[in-house]
Amino acid sequence: MVYKRPFKCLKTVMANLVTVFVVMGIIVSGFRIGADGLNMNYYFVESVVKDIVNRALEDDPSLAAPLLRMHFHDCFIQIINILTRSKIEDTINLPFPNLNAFDLIKMFGQHGFSAQEMVALSGAHTIGVARCSSFKNRLTKIDPNLNSEFAKTLSRTCSDGDNAEQPFDETRDDFDNLYIDALVSGNGVLASNQTLFTSPRTRNFVNSYTKPSLVLLGFSTSHGQNELA
Numbered sequence: 001m002v003y004k005r006p007f008k009c010l011k012t013v014m015a016n017l018v019t020v021f022v023v024m025g026i027i028v029s030g031f032r033i034g035a036d037g038l039n040m041n042y043y044f045v046e047s048v049v050k051d052i053v054n055r056a057l058e059d060d061p062s063l064a065a066p067l068l069r070m071h072f073h074d075c076f077i078q079i080i081n082i083l084t085r086s087k088i089e090d091t092i093n094l095p096f097p098n099l100n101a102f103d104l105i106k107m108f109g110q111h112g113f114s115a116q117e118m119v120a121l122s123g124a125h126t127i128g129v130a131r132c133s134s135f136k137n138r139l140t141k142i143d144p145n146l147n148s149e150f151a152k153t154l155s156r157t158c159s160d161g162d163n164a165e166q167p168f169d170e171t172r173d174d175f176d177n178l179y180i181d182a183l184v185s186g187n188g189v190l191a192s193n194q195t196l197f198t199s200p201r202t203r204n205f206v207n208s209y210t211k212p213s214l215v216l217l218g219f220s221t222s223h224g225q226n227e228l229a
C-alpha cells in the first residue's frame with residue numbers, strides 16, 4: 001500500500017514547517033524552553049539541533065528559505081523513490097521525444113494514469129537534461145510552439161554536437177516549478193514536453209501546476225485512489 005506515503009511525506013513537510021516557525025518564534029521572542037518535565041535525552045538532541053539551527057539562522061536569516069526547500073526536496077525524493085519502483089518510471093523515461101498529447105495520454109492511460117497525473121509526473125521531472133539528438137529536428141523549421149529566443153538557445157547547444165546536453169529548465173538540479181514555467185513560455189526542450197502546454201487536453205493542468213507545491217499535492221490526491229504496483 002505504497003500510496004499512503006505521499007500523504008505521510010506531506011505531513012512531515014507540514015510538521016517541519018511548524019518546527020521552522022517555532023524555531024523562528026523562539027529567536028524572535030528570545031524565549032527558551034526549560035528542561036523540566038521533558039525527557040532528558042530527547043531534550044538534549046532537540047536542543048542541540050535547535051541550537052545549531054538557531055545559530056545558523058541568527059547568522060543568516062535567509063537560510064530559512066533553503067531549509068524549507070530542503071524539506072520539500074526530501075519529500076520529493078521520497079515520492080520519486082515510489083515512482084522509480086513503479087512501472088510508470090519505465091514509461092516516462094522512454095525516449096519518445098516527438099509524441100503528441102494524444103499518444104502520451106494513451107500511453108500513460110495504459111498504465112492507469114490520467115492526463116492530469118501525466119502532467120504532474122512530467123512536472124516532477126524538472127531535474128535533468130535532454131541531448132541535442134532528441135530535439136534537433138525541432139530546429140529545422142519554424143515551430144510556432146517554440147519560443148524563437150529559446151530556439152536560438154537550443155541551436156547554440158546543438159553547435160556542440162548530438163550529445164550536447166540541454167537542461168529541462170534553468171535549474172537542472174533543483175526541484176522547482178521552472179520546468180512548468182518553461183512550458184508556459186514556449187521553452188519546453190522536447191516536442192513531447194511542449195505538447196503538454198500546446199494541447200488543449202492538458203494545457204489547464206500545466207497552468208494549474210505553476211506552483212511546485214501543487215505538483216506535490218497532485219501526486220498525493222491523484223494517487224490516493226490508485227495503487228501504483
Ligand SMILES: *[C@@H]1O[C@H](CO)[C@@H](O)[C@H](O)[C@H]1NC(C)=O
Binds near residue numbers: 096127
Ligand atoms: C520530456 O519528454 C521526454 C520524452 O517523452 C520525457 O522522457 C521527459 O521526462 C520529459 N521531460 C520532462 C521534464 O518531463
